[in-house]
Amino acid sequence: xxxxxxxxxxxxxxxxxxxxxxxxxxxxxxxxxxxxxxxxxxxxxxxxxxxxxxxxxxxxxxxxxxxxxxxxxxxxxxxxxxxxxxxxxxxxxxxxxxxxxxxxxxxxxxxxxxxxxxxxxxxxxxxxxxxxxxxxxxxxxxxxxxxxxxxxxxxxxxxxxxxxxxxxxxxxxxxxxxxxxxxxxxxxxxxxxxxxxxxxxxxxxxxxxxxxxxxxxxxxxxxxxxxxxxxxxxxxxxxxxxxxxxxxxxxxxxxxxxxxxxxxxxxxxxxxxxxxxxxxxxxxxxxxxxxxxxxxxxxxxxxxxxxxxxxxxxxxxxxxxxxxxxxxxxxxxxxxxxxxxxxxxxxxxxxxxxxxxxxxxxxxxxxxxxxxxxxxxxxxxxxxxxxxxxxxxxxxxxxxxxxxxxxxxxxxxxxxxxxxxxxxxxxxxxxxxxxxxxxxxxxxxxxxxxxxxxxxxxxxxxxxxxxxxxxxxxxxxxxxxxxxxxxxxxxxx
Numbered sequence: 001x002x003x004x005x006x007x008x009x010x011x012x013x014x015x016x017x018x019x020x021x022x023x024x025x026x027x028x029x030x031x032x033x034x035x036x037x038x039x040x041x042x043x044x045x046x047x048x049x050x051x052x053x054x055x056x057x058x059x060x061x062x063x064x065x066x067x068x069x070x071x072x073x074x075x076x077x078x079x080x081x082x083x084x085x086x087x088x089x090x091x092x093x094x095x096x097x098x099x100x101x102x103x104x105x106x107x108x109x110x111x112x113x114x115x116x117x118x119x120x121x122x123x124x125x126x127x128x129x130x131x132x133x134x135x136x137x138x139x140x141x142x143x144x145x146x147x148x149x150x151x152x153x154x155x156x157x158x159x160x161x162x163x164x165x166x167x168x169x170x171x172x173x174x175x176x177x178x179x180x181x182x183x184x185x186x187x188x189x190x191x192x193x194x195x196x197x198x199x200x201x202x203x204x205x206x207x208x209x210x211x212x213x214x215x216x217x218x219x220x221x222x223x224x225x226x227x228x229x230x231x232x233x234x235x236x237x238x239x240x241x242x243x244x245x246x247x248x249x250x251x252x253x254x255x256x257x258x259x260x261x262x263x264x265x266x267x268x269x270x271x272x273x274x275x276x277x278x279x280x281x282x283x284x285x286x287x288x289x290x291x292x293x294x295x296x297x298x299x300x301x302x303x304x305x306x307x308x309x310x311x312x313x314x315x316x317x318x319x320x321x322x323x324x325x326x327x328x329x330x331x332x333x334x335x336x337x338x339x340x341x342x343x344x345x346x347x348x349x350x351x352x353x354x355x356x357x358x359x360x361x362x363x364x365x366x367x368x369x370x371x372x373x374x375x376x377x378x379x380x381x382x383x384x385x386x387x388x389x390x391x392x393x394x395x396x397x398x399x400x401x402x403x404x405x406x407x408x409x410x411x412x413x414x415x416x417x418x419x420x421x422x423x424x425x426x427x428x429x430x431x432x433x434x435x436x437x438x439x440x441x442x443x444x445x446x447x448x449x450x451x452x453x454x455x456x457x458x459x460x461x462x463x464x465x466x467x468x469x470x471x472x473x474x475x476x477x478x479x480x481x482x483x484x485x486x487x488x489x490x491x492x493x
Contacts, residue, residue, distance in 0.1 A: 036151050036183070042098035042105070043473050046139040046206035046268045047366065047431070051311035054372045056474025059438035060492040063449050063462040066478065068487045069124035072113030076135045076162050084165075087112040087135055090482035092365070092429050093204065093268075094470030095139040098480070099155070099182065105475065108157060108182070109482060110136030116159055116180060121480070124490065128185030134162035134176070138204035139268075139471070142182060143228045146212060155182035156228055158214060160203020163193070173237055174201040177218065179228060188230035189240045196220040197251070198281075199261030205308075206268040208276060210290065213245065217265035217278050223248040223288065223295075246293065255282035258302065258325060267308040267366075272315060277337065279305040279319055283326075287337055299341040301333075301408055302326055307366035307431070310382075312396060316346060318369060318382050321408055323353055323361035328410045330362015332384050334396055334417070347396075348414040350405055352388035356427040356444075359387045364429035365471070369396065373436045377454035381420060383439055385428035391441045391448070393421035393458070421458045423450070431471040440479060442468030447481065447491075464491060 048054030073088035090111045097108035098121065105121035115129040116136055140159035147153065157180040164174055175190035193201045200219035207216040207228075214228045227233075227243035234241060251263045264281040269288075271277075275297065276288040281304050287297030307320035316336050323330035329350035336344050353361040367384040374380055382396040398418040405416050426445020433440050439450040439458070447464040466489075472481035478492040 036154055037101040039155070040100045041142060041144070042100055042475055043095070044097060044099070045141040045208075046093055046095055046308065047310070047368070047471070050208045050210075050271045052268065052270045052308050052366065053310050053312070053369050055368060055433035056435050058477050059435040059440060059449070059474045060477040060479060061451075061461060062493055063447065063464040063479070063491045064493065066490045066492050067124050068489045069119065070486055071109070071111040071117070071482060071488050072115070073486055074113040074135050075165055077166055077168070080168055087484070088486035089484045090488070091137060091469035091484055093139045093431070094137065094482050096473050096480045096482070097140060097142055097157070098473060098475055099142065107480060108140060108142070109488060110138070110140065110159060110161070111482070112136070114161075114165070116140070116157065118182070118185060121490070124488070130180050130185045130187065132161040132178070133164035133167070136161045137202070138266075139206045141207040141209065141214075143209050143212075143214065145229060147229075152181045152184050152186060153188065153230055156180070156188060156230075157182050158207045158216075158228055160205070163201040169195060169199060169201060173239070175239055176201060177203045179230060179242065189233040189242050191226070191241055192237060192239065193218050193220055194222065196222065196249070196263070197256050197261065198263040200264045204266040208269045208271060210271065210276075215269055215276055215288070217250060217267060217269060217280065219264045219266060221250045221263045221265045221280060221282070223250050223265075223278060223286070248288075248295065250278070250280040250284065250286060251282045258282070262304065266306045270309050270311050270317070272311050272317070272337065275337065277309045277317055279307065279309050281305060285309060285317065285319055285335065297337055297341065299335060299344055303330060303362070303408055306364050310367055310369055312369055313371040313374070313380065314397065318367045318396065320363035320365065320367055320384060322359065322364055323387070326408045328406050328408045329353055330408065331386075332363055332367055332382070345407070345412070345414050347399060347417045348405060348407055349392065349394055349416055351386040351390070351392070354388040356387045361387050363387070365431040368431055368433050370434040373434065378437070379420075379456070381434060382417075383432045383434050383441070385425065385430060385432050385441055385443055387427050387429075389424055389427050391423045391425045391428070391432060392419070393439065394418060395420055420456045421452070423448075423458070423460075430468050433472055433474065435474045440472050440474065442470070442472060442481060444468075447472070464489070
């Protein structure tokens with residue numbers, strides 16, 4: 001009998017210990033109560049805001065290395081046939097997100113070592129790392145939750161990655177889009193990116209958040225409307241997944257015939273007059289009306305479009321066009337979405353057809369505009385880097401009426417904008433940025449810093465060697481950018 005009671009005591013102790021362990025494990029998944037510092041979002045999404053047209057406050061005069069850190073490298077699976085490759089650093093689009101906590105600036109950066117990282121912008125010291133299943137390519141978006149009672153959910157990073165190392169298109173579950181706590185680096189939810197007719201289940205785009213509802217084009221080409229709040233997430237397929245409101249295909253059967261599986265949407269949506277515009281990889285610029293919850297505008301080009309549409313001060317869109325699936329040239333277009341699609345083209349600037357790596361020409365990255373920085377002596381400019389090896393700057397409000405150029409499909413002719421500056425920097429898929437009277441452009445030929453005056457005289461101030469696919473950001477006379485050589489740089493005076 002004594003042995004029986006002793007045995008029962010042991011069982012009770014073991015059971016209590018099991019409950020304690022289970023309780024501790026469960027607590028790990030709950031929001032952490034930490035003190036929230038005062039914070040300011042400096043660069044909370046790709047290209048600064050949801051118009052994609054702000055890139056920082058003050059650029060430096062030089063590109064001296066203030067500090068650098070090694071981001072690492074990691075393997076990714078291309079396909080069953082092509083196998084694995086190893087990439088270092090960070091690439092397209094890869095723009096750093098910036099947040100100031102009290103008086104200290106912090107950086108959020110995705111890297112090819114599979115980690116999303118938070119580090120101190122003064123010295124590069126890492127605060128935390130969150131490990132994805134694959135390399136992290138695109139730029140995230142930071143959402144500010146209106147619920148201030150749970151600190152872990154106060155700032156949420158909406159971040160994508162490639163589909164998963166060792167995984168393939170037909171893998172059952174691909175949670176390549178996730179919600180991560182900015183303050184703690186803990187996972188809040190993950191979204192299973194469905195298998196569609198697209199040959200990608202990655203996520204490169206940056207979400208747009210409007211009235212605490214998020215909108216993004218996933219690389220499976222589903223325009224997805226969802227709730228970023230983990231408290232509304234539900235357990236599905238063994239994963240805590242965000243609440244989905246709507247998913248719309250950004251392709252048709254005729255697009256499948258024309259593009260095969262290359263239906264990939266890599267761009268980030270922008271917003272103009274209560275309409276969300278998104279460029280799809282099958283050559284459409286779609287306008288999604290927030291009042292009607294449906295696509296009401298469709299401008300068709302037919303090429304592959306990877307860059308994001310950028311909003312101008314005169315309520316137009318500037319979009320970039322790759323040379324693929326079209327008879328003519330790629331380049332850059334300005335569209336007026338207040339007009340019918342067949343009347344929407346304001347101008348078209350073609351770039352030269354030139355092959356580099358797997359690209360045939362055109363512009364892969366996004367354009368940038370200086371509309372947020374214009375003063376009385378400065379015109380409205382747009383800058384873009386092309387596969388043909390040149391950096392271009394045009395006056396996006398001035399038409400060159402001396403000649404017309406053929407459109408991407410050789411079926412229409414359009415006016416061309418006034419060319420202001422052209423410089424051979426080498427092929428690039430990065431997005432150059434205009435900040436006041438400075439222009440910063442990265443590419444496979446290095447990182448360039450230009451300065452210009454009111455007469456539009458451009459001077460090269462500095463060049464930093466390296467290979468850059470990602471997009472830089474500027475803050476307080478410093479430039480932050482990741483390179484394909486494995487390093488992240490802070491450059492400045």
